[in-house]
Amino acid sequence: MTAFPAMKNDLLLRAARGEETEHAPVWVMRQAGRYLPEFRSVRATHEFFEICRTPDLATEITLQPIRRYTGLIDASIIFSDILVIPQAMGMEVLMNPGPHFPDPLNTPDDIAKLSKDVDVDQELGYVFKAITQTRIALDGEVPLIGFCGAPWTLFVYMVEGGGSKTLQKSKSWLLKWPEESKTLLVRIADVCVEYLVGQVKAGAQLLQIFDSNAGELAPHHFAEFSVPTLQRISAGVRRKLAEENIPAVPMTLFAKGANHALGFLAEHSGYDVLGLDWCIEPSKARALVGDKVALQGNLDPNTLYGGKEAIEREVKKMCESFKVRGKTKGWIANLGHGITPGVDPEDLRWFFECMQKYSATV
Numbered sequence: 001m002t003a004f005p006a007m008k009n010d011l012l013l014r015a016a017r018g019e020e021t022e023h024a025p026v027w028v029m030r031q032a033g034r035y036l037p038e039f040r041s042v043r044a045t046h047e048f049f050e051i052c053r054t055p056d057l058a059t060e061i062t063l064q065p066i067r068r069y070t071g072l073i074d075a076s077i078i079f080s081d082i083l084v085i086p087q088a089m090g091m092e093v094l095m096n097p098g099p100h101f102p103d104p105l106n107t108p109d110d111i112a113k114l115s116k117d118v119d120v121d122q123e124l125g126y127v128f129k130a131i132t133q134t135r136i137a138l139d140g141e142v143p144l145i146g147f148c149g150a151p152w153t154l155f156v157y158m159v160e161g162g163g164s165k166t167l168q169k170s171k172s173w174l175l176k177w178p179e180e181s182k183t184l185l186v187r188i189a190d191v192c193v194e195y196l197v198g199q200v201k202a203g204a205q206l207l208q209i210f211d212s213n214a215g216e217l218a219p220h221h222f223a224e225f226s227v228p229t230l231q232r233i234s235a236g237v238r239r240k241l242a243e244e245n246i247p248a249v250p251m252t253l254f255a256k257g258a259n260h261a262l263g264f265l266a267e268h269s270g271y272d273v274l275g276l277d278w279c280i281e282p283s284k285a286r287a288l289v290g291d292k293v294a295l296q297g298n299l300d301p302n303t304l305y306g307g308k309e310a311i312e313r314e315v316k317k318m319c320e321s322f323k324v325r326g327k328t329k330g331w332i333a334n335l336g337h338g339i340t341p342g343v344d345p346e347d348l349r350w351f352f353e354c355m356q357k358y359s360a361t362v
Helices: 011-016 037-043 048-053 055-068 084-088 108-113 120-138 151-160 168-176 178-202 219-243 259-268 282-289 301-305 308-322 345-358
Strands: 144-149 206-211 251-255 273-275 294-299 331-335
Touching (some): 037 055, 048 055, 055 120, 084 120, 084 151, 084 178, 108 178, 151 219, 178 206, 178 219, 251 259, 282 294, 308 331
Parallel strands (some): 294 331
8 A cells, every 4th residue: 555644633533433523524525515615616617527538637626625725625535426436326417517327227128238247446536546546645644535435326327327316217126026025135235345445545544424315215124225235335334444453544424314213223334434414413413423423514504605604603513412521523514515615715715614613612
């Protein structure tokens, strides 16, 4: 493995291990994205997946928010997309502007169209190269996060053929073909494991699994169809790293909308950090999970459109709810979902500044 520069800021990693920190480490999902003029400048001359597949471009995009918010932001996340896994499995994915699968999986017979054996190094080596380049370029300023989509969320895209408000096709699969659905979910999970292990080998210091569609499932369906593959990923990644004598890295699960399962996930999912959306009070979430896991979140992303006074007020309220007896412990500050394109970058700066002020341990 590559020798990387020494870390100058390890707040994220300490918080992920449940430790007390001087203030909450903070980053935001989609922080390298369309709200930044420098991102739009690169995007104007390069197709989305071209950026993902070109390590120099992916590195540049990943570094943009770190440069802009030097000293205020405590993590970087590699610029890529959750849909590189369906691509690696043999599916075509276009981005125009949202994701579109020209040939989705309509019935279980279509599973035969997927690649039987996925060589992750061959199919997704460009991500690994981007991670290594980025880790070196960061020069220890902040840790680098790797990620993938959760099997259920990827399954939805592969079956629906893109985004969906109803998830009619994918839910129909679960009801009509439950065993075939589980088989496909396991196949996706196994590719995720190989992909995440490859990211750690390349230099990722924390891994996040995005189950963005978790909240679309009834609790019993979440337990039946999503949870087993989430557990398969956490156990599989740890086992493979141990087999190769590679130190484990913290793992975060963001099961958006599945707040009903927080207590169970803290006890049984195998993740170090659970991400929260904005629909649960942080103090209630902490009561549900105890000290078993660290927490991440959870400001409503639309708060960033409310002006400086509202941002400060909401950040202060969030910090009061996350703190335990005035201490910031086992908490990574973030939004409750990704930042949206219309946000003024200076309002995000104010969010970061307020976070440092109000999350400070007293």
